[in-house]
Amino acid sequence: PAKTMDELVSLCKRRGFIFQGSEIYGGMQGAYDYGPLGIELKNNLKAAWWRSMVYERDDVEGLDAAIIQNKHVYKYSGHEDTFTDPMVDCHECKSRMRADHMKDIKVCDNCGSTNVTAPRDFNLMFKTNVGPMVNEESYTYLRPETAQGIFTNFKNVVDSTSRTLPFGIAQIGKSFRNEITPRNFIFRVREFEQMELEFFCKPGEDEKWHEFWVGARKQWWLDQGLAEENIEFEYVTGDDLAHYSKSTVDILYKFPHGFEELEGVANRTDYDLGSHTKAQEEFGLSAKVKKNEHSTAKLAIRDLEENKWEVPFCIEPSAGLDRGLLAVMTEAYTEEELPNGSSRTVLKFKPHLAPIKVAIMPLKKNKPEIVALAKELKNKLQKLGLGRILYENTGNVGKGYRRHDEVGTPICVTVDFDSIEQEGAPVTVRDRDTMEQIVVPAAELPAYVINYFIN
Ligand code: ATP
Numbered sequence: 001p002a003k004t005m006d007e008l009v010s011l012c013k014r015r016g017f018i019f020q021g022s023e024i025y026g027g028m029q030g031a032y033d034y035g036p037l038g039i040e041l042k043n044n045l046k047a048a049w050w051r052s053m054v055y056e057r058d059d060v061e062g063l064d065a066a067i068i069q070n071k072h073v074y075k076y077s078g079h080e081d082t083f084t085d086p087m088v089d090c091h092e093c094k095s096r097m098r099a100d101h102m103k104d105i106k107v108c109d110n111c112g113s114t115n116v117t118a119p120r121d122f123n124l125m126f127k128t129n130v131g132p133m134v135n136e137e138s139y140t141y142l143r144p145e146t147a148q149g150i151f152t153n154f155k156n157v158v159d160s161t162s163r164t165l166p167f168g169i170a171q172i173g174k175s176f177r178n179e180i181t182p183r184n185f186i187f188r189v190r191e192f193e194q195m196e197l198e199f200f201c202k203p204g205e206d207e208k209w210h211e212f213w214v215g216a217r218k219q220w221w222l223d224q225g226l227a228e229e230n231i232e233f234e235y236v237t238g239d240d241l242a243h244y245s246k247s248t249v250d251i252l253y254k255f256p257h258g259f260e261e262l263e264g265v266a267n268r269t270d271y272d273l274g275s276h277t278k279a280q281e282e283f284g285l286s287a288k289v290k291k292n293e294h295s296t297a298k299l300a301i302r303d304l305e306e307n308k309w310e311v312p313f314c315i316e317p318s319a320g321l322d323r324g325l326l327a328v329m330t331e332a333y334t335e336e337e338l339p340n341g342s343s344r345t346v347l348k349f350k351p352h353l354a355p356i357k358v359a360i361m362p363l364k365k366n367k368p369e370i371v372a373l374a375k376e377l378k379n380k381l382q383k384l385g386l387g388r389i390l391y392e393n394t395g396n397v398g399k400g401y402r403r404h405d406e407v408g409t410p411i412c413v414t415v416d417f418d419s420i421e422q423e424g425a426p427v428t429v430r431d432r433d434t435m436e437q438i439v440v441p442a443a444e445l446p447a448y449v450i451n452y453f454i455n
Helices: 005-015 036-055 071-077 147-152 154-161 206-223 271-276 321-332 368-382 397-407 417-421 442-454
Strands: 018-020 032-034 060-062 084-089 096-098 120-123 127-129 139-141 167-176 191-201 231-236 247-255 258-267 301-303 308-310 313-320 333-337 343-347 356-362 388-391 411-415 426-431 437-441
Touching (some): 005 397, 036 191, 036 206, 036 321, 206 231, 206 313, 258 321, 271 313, 313 321, 356 397, 397 411, 426 442
Parallel strands (some): 060 167, 356 411
Antiparallel strands (some): 084 096, 191 313, 301 308, 333 343
16 A cells, blocks of 8 residues: 555656646645546446445435535534534634644644634535625525435435335535645545435434444445455544434544544434424424424324334435545555566556556557557447546557556557457457466457456
8 A cells, every 4th residue: 555645646646646726826725636547536436336325225215416505404404503623723823723633732733833822613614605696695505515415305205216214315426615724635625525325214223224334334445445454443432423423433544644534424313304304393303403493394204113203313324535535546556576676556446446447559559450450449348338448559568558557457458460460369468466468369358358347
């Protein structure tokens, strides 16, 4: 794995994974742009999450709710009142920092001065104005988590799918937080994507489901290539527990800057649906909620055995996509000494995550038959629907191998003179990890590639 963030940052920029946002204007703190390979990796990680959360289960539905929502959503979710981090100002250097990240709350992290304020609450939501009138009422916020859109659509999803408990709703999308101190590359940013599941169950079955999801989510991260020894659980307790949570387990990963949260799995009880429902008094809620004077819907489900309406409990595995991508890159990053004394950098991605699945390289740039066969193979493999297949005609196969090692392409295929002269059109298939080369007849290449990626 990568030892420093710097080596990742430099590889990401050099090869087109991730760029500083607004770079040509001096940058924008806490915002990054995903380049040609970054977007492929991100899409592959999202697809893997969606496959495991929605397609491979029969008790989860998908959703894509709006980022801009009615301000009442944040009034009743509790974000308007409590979505804050403690902040400290330094009187000397005028910097601001997040108090719970400081080494010592009485000493400025930036200049070392002791002339600092006491911590005060800073709300992390971006406030924005909606519509052409700017007045006291026309504001809302960019969502700081995707979850609220799931809760506000609870009745829509139940009514349109006839779901009964237990079942979940999954969503992937952007979230925004005006972090006091964005840092550590894409680890803590102001605009990021989350992959969230809200899993609804009967009260009393919540602890069992919480335990289930902690285990399932750890297994999923292992399936994305993270090593067991680089994952830890942190049981959040006491003051660190969010007000809505009965218990939370954070899944930590060993990033280059240390073990830090990758995903949180929280037991949110009936807090969220109870907060957003109308007629709260009918349901005997277990969570303490703000009195709701605006909701028009009962967010409850019929318990067929007991023939009554009840507000379910909710288990939430909430993962950061950008943090996930950083973890996967950290883990995949490998510096290898080769037998001939040289060295290489390889990103050892799991095949399903690799931004480029197969690179096809003609050995000779200007030999029409070689070029034609290489293009034909590219088109055939592209139709398999595995992801990006790259036809690359630079005429330097050695350099191509090195470049594709560095971006994690699992398979390189070379088309050479043998391919056009010999019967069966043999092409050379080179494996990223073993660097072994084998010869495969062109007609068998699609089957070879499918077998490699599907198994
Ligand atoms: P932290 O304590 O690191 O600020 P959090 O506990 O506030 O995180 P949650 O509200 O539980 O985070 O959000 C769920 C997930 O969303 C986190 O585990 C993380 O992967 C991701 N996430 C949260 N804030 C950020 C951010 N500023 N940048 C990138 N990812 C984030």
